[in-house]
Amino acid sequence: MTAYIGTATPRVDGRAKVTGAAKYAGEFNVDGLAYGEVVESTIAKGRIVRIDTSEALRVAGVLDVLTHRNRPRMAATDKAWKDDVAPETGSPFRPLYDDKIMFSGQPIALVLAEEWEIARYAASLVRIEYAAEPHATDLCAQRDAAFVVEKPEKPRGDAAKAYAAADVRHEAEYFIPTEHHNPMELFASTVEWHGGGKLTVYDKTQGVQNVQRYLCGVFDKKSDDVRVLSPFMGGGFGAGLRPQYQVVLATLGALALERSVRLVLTRQQMYGLGYRPATIETLKLGAKAGGTLASLSHEAIAVTSQFEEFARNDTGWGALLYKSANASYVHKVARLDVPTSADMRAPGAATGVYALECAMDELAVALKLDPVELRLRCYSDRDQTEDVPYTSKQLRECYRQGADAFGWDKRNPEPRSMHDGGDLVGWGMATGVWEALQMPMAARIVLTADGHAEVSCAASDIGTGTYTIMAQVAADALGLPIDSIDVKLGDSTLPQAPVEGGSWMAASASHAVVTVAEEIRKELLRLAKKMPDSPLAGAKLADVVLADGKIASRKDAGRAVPIADAMRHGAVDRIEKEKANSFKNDTAHARNTHAAAFAEVKVDEQLGVIRVTRVVSAVAAGRILNLNTARSQIMGGVVWGIGMALHEETAYDHRFGRIMNANIAEYHVPVNADVHDIEVIFVDEPDEIINPLGIKGLGEIGIVGVAAAIANAVYHATGKRVRDLPITLDKLTRAA
């Protein structure tokens, strides 16, 4: 029954993507489009005293300029503006709502014109007078003003006392700067005006139903009036989990003009959206001389906005992973005059585990212990926080297989001991951990008598491979060739789906497909039993499978009825079923994915240039649905880890509270020349507890630990410990 699950099936949307046929939000060229352009605030805090739009309005082809003074009505309550994944505490941002400026880059006017270039030119003619107020954008300057946010992690023992009494102690502060997602596709919305207030919205989003509900709330629309579509998304990484302001403004424009409107943000404007918050992480590890942990304390101070409290789990990972009788955590946030921080690939873990795993490396050095050996001595088969077993955990195998593939046993532990020509060579490793989440989700299958099935739900495929894995699971569950399966996604009118994030989509979607496929099987069995002399007359549901276009006895494949015959005999030309998955509320197990990352760097010390020449990532993430898309996910995560370690940083000029590198040339992301050999290993991890297919999800785990492995490799190469990311040549040459 697994002709497709577990294979390297090519992407079912591959042809659309390599031929340019795949349409993204800003590419639906509907009739009568007007084009928008945003004017953003140039100050970080204060009020708008005056907006002079007269010159912009004189440009022929300009249709209107919307500001907080003349915009159509929008909701006045926070409740209406809260989307499915908004932080619980706070008041969500409302574009063009009033005269208040809360961050530099805030949208304050929307120019609408017949052509985009005209809108863009006219936007340059909008004059704004501000009453500026003092602002704060520097986390390090505001760290003392940070306040503790409630986190569910349970402290255990007395970490401070155990630390003081430890044989070997390590304490250090690590820093991760603000990072921006920078998906390749610009945030865009095309709002098609149908008259009578009905709208079709093509939006760049990771959750069409989230955007649909949000727009209905903000604009007081009936659910039937707004349909949101996102068949393809040019990268999300968390940036599109919450509805972004361009969808509000494009809708506002369409309502004001009673006409279809497209709004595409510029790359620069996208730096006014969410971001991974800059975070200061303090680790205190106390060890016994034998190399086990006596205490583990993790404190994080992260950025949030003045108007919402965004915080993720940075500090709980170490005490989950490692045996330590004493553990404590503190998570604080500091309010700055910036947009609200946001989920970005492995939020909390990418940053928190970076600090944790660098600290573990430093502890291994202090203990004169191999870094892998230290982790094995602290290894636990139980979730140390909740004291429950895992549904599955093959991290030990990740260490073993990763180390073997990397050649870790040939590592000389002495820093600066390994060379390649004039370059110093460093080998480092780190652990990765993420949650194996699953969410309520429904799917619909329409099976027609010609042996074709359409599988649909509202989920978005943001490049992760959701179209493909749903087709694979449906093909196996229905016993059909994959070419006979069509998958429809990214439409708010389709069955319920959560936003695509947190690595939960593969497990949730595959389970939904299997669940609804069972309903199809049930109906087919009912039809097959009614046939004269049916070979399945006495069969129960559990006794039959769908395979090779037939409904067949599980034990005796000879007892079978072609699906087409059963449907024809029952005078049914289509069977349509929709059902939601369901998961047991299992508090007796922990559900996590794990990884071990091994990295090689080569450092030209004279120039300070660091190259990541090799990465091996060994991942334990349950059953792998598609070796192709899974490998690409992990590879992408590793590339993100390289960027985090060496390149990525949103740089502020704190005097003005403005981002200095708001573009994709000066905000460095890894390019092809930065990426060399990446080997991905999937460790066998059968899991019969987590869900029927044993699926865990892969979107985040690939990045977690990679930056630490690289930072640890840089230390091994150079003997220099750079704790604030990214490790750039100036920091490396300055470091002691």
Add this chain to the structure above:
Amino acid sequence: MAQGSIARKAPDTIAPPGKLTVTLTVNGVERKLSVAPWTTLLDALRDHLDLTGTKKGCDHGQCGACTVLVDGRRINSCLTLAVMKAGAQVTTIEGLANDGALHPLQQAFIEHDAFQCGYCTPGQICSAAGLIAEGKAKSADEIRELMSGNICRCGAYPNIVAAIQQAMGQMGGKS
């Protein structure tokens, strides 16, 4: 607050630049366009010709998503005004397949899973076609270096290099 409907009728209108007629051969078909001088080749393709396979990722020549072939050479179409290319032969991603048969690069990109979200993919493929025609890149390192103008945020780079190597072998160095 100024109201658009009133101000639009003011006599002192600022006129945007007038339209010019320009003829390009796009994917083998002659196309006559009426565009303003400030319209980039990228926007002309996407908004005037509905050839949205060519992508906009930065509009500043920083990301490579808009790469097309002009007279056989790869260029960033966001840094080129449409009116500058009168008479030019433009090939976009939509023009690479031949009667429905995928170009070797397109096929290799699918086989090597050389993309995830797919947004940089048309630019990567057009850039790779230009690279192969240039004949400069032989080794994986040279491909990496000469494909570094095309950012892939999903991080498919190793697969992109493998796909280009496969297609390069099949095409014998000719684009």
